[in-house]
């Protein structure tokens with residue numbers, strides 16, 4: 001049995017959950033987990049039906065895109081996932097999805113502000129828009145890198161979909177759900193024609209600081225592994 005077996009099982013489980021909860025259709029989106037202590041990730045293969053996959057079909061890839069295990073090509077967004085792990089040491093899981101309501105904001109090119117406590121403490125003070133570039137392109141990876149320093153856990157990819165990250169796969173998935181819930185409610189609030197309120201900025205800042213303190217703990221843990 002592969003030493004990466006549990007990562008493969010979890011990546012498959014959350015890929016299928018993403019599909020079953022309607023956060024993507026068909027073979028769209030991709031899910032990865034960073035292998036603890038290694039520059040290696042487990043990621044869904046390219047262009048394969050989630051419900052047909054078994055754990056053995058999940059790709060194990062290093063940061064130079066060498067395939068360590070797996071018979072299929074890894075997701076074409078693998079470079080994007082690697083960029084997140086290299087630039088955000090607090091991240092151990094990445095989910096790229098195509099959720100409906102978040103994707104509305106990907107079209108009107110409008111960030112979703114901090115509107116609820118639970119969302120702000122989970123994903124930060126804004127869900128910002130990453131400018132459009134073709135799926136799988138180096139340009140898209142560069143555009144993602146420029147936004148990662150805002151320390152938020154969710155992003156909207158203009159005219160494409162969404163990106164959520166977390167300290168583990170469960171949190172990355174929960175962040176996706178929080179982003180989609182907030183986007184759904186914000187969309188309906190804007191549709192009333194009334195002004196939608198955001199959290200008071202001092203409260204949004206406080207909740208965001210709490211979230212960043214949790215990220216800092218994980219960053220310290222990773223740095224101590226490197227030494």
Ligand SMILES: [Zn+2]
Pocket residue numbers: 028029096097098135160161
């Ligand atoms: Zn996509």
